[in-house]
Amino acid sequence: MKHVGLGLVLISMTACSRTEIAPETSIPQNELQSGYAFLTAETQALQDDAFENPGFLWVDRGERLFQSVASTEPSCLTCHENGLDGVAASFPKLDPETGELINLEGRINACRTRHQGLPPLAYESEDLLSLTAYIAHQSNGDPISVDVSGDAAPYYELGLDYFITRRGQFNLSCQQCHTENWGKQLRGDTISQGHGNGFPAYRLEWQSLGSLQRRLRDCDTGVRAEPLPYGDPTYVAVELFLAARAQGLEAESPAVRR
Amino acid sequence: MAAIRLAVPDTAQRGEVIEIKALIQHPMESGFRRGSRGEVIPRNIITRFECRYNGALVFASDFQPAIAANPILTFHTVATETGELEFKWTDQNGEAWSEIATITVT
Numbered sequence: 001m002k003h004v005g006l007g008l009v010l011i012s013m014t015a016c017s018r019t020e021i022a023p024e025t026s027i028p029q030n031e032l033q034s035g036y037a038f039l040t041a042e043t044q045a046l047q048d049d050a051f052e053n054p055g056f057l058w059v060d061r062g063e064r065l066f067q068s069v070a071s072t073e074p075s076c077l078t079c080h081e082n083g084l085d086g087v088a089a090s091f092p093k094l095d096p097e098t099g100e101l102i103n104l105e106g107r108i109n110a111c112r113t114r115h116q117g118l119p120p121l122a123y124e125s126e127d128l129l130s131l132t133a134y135i136a137h138q139s140n141g142d143p144i145s146v147d148v149s150g151d152a153a154p155y156y157e158l159g160l161d162y163f164i165t166r167r168g169q170f171n172l173s174c175q176q177c178h179t180e181n182w183g184k185q186l187r188g189d190t191i192s193q194g195h196g197n198g199f200p201a202y203r204l205e206w207q208s209l210g211s212l213q214r215r216l217r218d219c220d221t222g223v224r225a226e227p228l229p230y231g232d233p234t235y236v237a238v239e240l241f242l243a244a245r246a247q248g249l250e251a252e253s254p255a256v257r258r
Numbered sequence: 259m260a261a262i263r264l265a266v267p268d269t270a271q272r273g274e275v276i277e278i279k280a281l282i283q284h285p286m287e288s289g290f291r292r293g294s295r296g297e298v299i300p301r302n303i304i305t306r307f308e309c310r311y312n313g314a315l316v317f318a319s320d321f322q323p324a325i326a327a328n329p330i331l332t333f334h335t336v337a338t339e340t341g342e343l344e345f346k347w348t349d350q351n352g353e354a355w356s357e358i359a360t361i362t363v364t
Contacts, residue, residue: 054328057261057283207285207327 027179027193032249035257038183038192043204047256055133055202055254058126058209062134065127073116076131088139089251092240094152101155103236104132105211123230129209133200136253144197144251146243159241162234168225189258194219195246196239198255205258212239260284264345266359270337278309278317280345281330282355288323306348307331312341337363 036044047053066076092103095110102110108131109120121128148156163174177186178194185191199212206214213235217227228235265279282304289301301323309317316335340363346356 051263051265051279052281052330054281054283054330057263057281057328060263061261 026245027182029248032195032246033182033193034195034249034252034255035192035198036252036255038190039256039258043256043258047252053202053254053256055200055209055256058130058133058200059137059254061126062130062132062137065131066134073118076111076116079111079115083138084135085138086142088136088253089142089144090146092155092236092243093147099151101152101233101236101240103212103239104135105213106231106236108132108135123211124214129200129211132211133209133254136200136251139251140253141250143248144243144246146240146247148240148244152240155237155240156244158234159237159239162238163241163245168220168223170223172223174219193246194242195249196242197246197249198252198257200253201255201257203257209254212242260347260355262345262355262357264357264359266343266361267337268360269362269364272337272339272363274337275334276337276361277332277334278343279330279332280307280309281328282347283328284347284349286321286323286325286327286329290323301350304329304347304349308346308348309333309335310344310346311335312339337361339363 036047039047045052047055050056066080068075088104091107092101094100095102095107097110097114105123105128108128112118113120121131146152166173166176174194177191182191182193196212196215199215200209201215202209203215211230213230213232216235216238217230220227261283263279263281265277267276270276284304285302286304287299287302289298289303291299293299303323303325304321307317307319307321308315317331317333319331321329340361343359343361344356345359346354348354
């Protein structure tokens with residue numbers, strides 16, 4: 001039964017995109033589960049309550065930043081007066097101006113430097129987290145849907161390669177935990193499928209909102225590998241691979257995670 | 259400026275028990291943690307929260323280092339009269355943040 005399901009998913013993926021997910025790294029569509037499914041009932045309740053979810057502190061702040069900037073340049077709202085519904089669910093994507101892959105953080109900074117005459121914001125700065133959270137929240141409930149065809153295919157391959165390569169002193173790859181052993185116990189935790197659909201997310205461990213790249217750095221540190229610097233193109237490619245791997249899963253930023 | 263989120267009912271009937279939620283963005287650094295170079299991260303916590311209903315203290319709390327970051331409080335009071343609820347958080351250095359919510363009691 002399981003094999004039939006896997007086969008169908010592969011056929012449909014081959015049909016809709018040029019690059020198919022390598023079988024050993026894919027999770028069948030009907031078994032895809034958001035990190036939400038691996039939380040305790042209390043943490044799920046914290047995410048579901050739009051007042052108590054601490055991630056909304058950043059969403060609120062992001063909304064204010066979106067409407068006003070500290071200069072005479074146009075605000076985000078000047079161009080995006082109808083909001084950005086569903087936009088975040090299609091990132092990372094190719095930047096039409098440079099042809100390079102950019103994530104949502106990169107797109108926000110591109111807007112700042114190209115259209116607003118403002119300096120780019122640093123990763124994990126309160127302002128960048130807030131703007132990312134505000135925009136990502138507008139895609140809440142939309143299915144993750146990234147394009148990995150054409151010029152994006154090499155980035156996808158790069159992300160896939162990072163995902164399946166063993167690294168660090170523990171000599172573990174991402175897929176060994178998140179594809180082959182999800183649902184099992186790793187000490188006190190249940191291993192999730194490793195999707196990024198809730199990011200930027202409020203992690204209880206961080207006591208703060210954080211980007212997907214911060215989470216990737218934590219995973220790399222966890223297997224005692226040297227994490228890549230923030231904004232590294234390889235991490236952006238990993239974000240693309242993760243989004244393709246989670247294709248169809250609903251976006252739920254700002255999520256609450258352990 | 260700390261971000262504050264309040265949940266107070268806009269209207270209530272006289273004598274009704276109302277639920278109030280108050281959330282503030284604050285690191286609540288315990289003073290027990292160390293940074294990547296082994297240095298102690300100094301304690302930085304809110305020590306006092308007070309809620310006043312038309313000037314009268316209806317709820318107060320002393321915070322200790324074990325309180326998590328971005329603390330949220332849920333408490334109840336009795337709606338007695340139309341007016342203002344003032345929420346005030348004070349940190350260990352005396353810096354304070356406050357916010358006001360209005361309630362109409364019928």
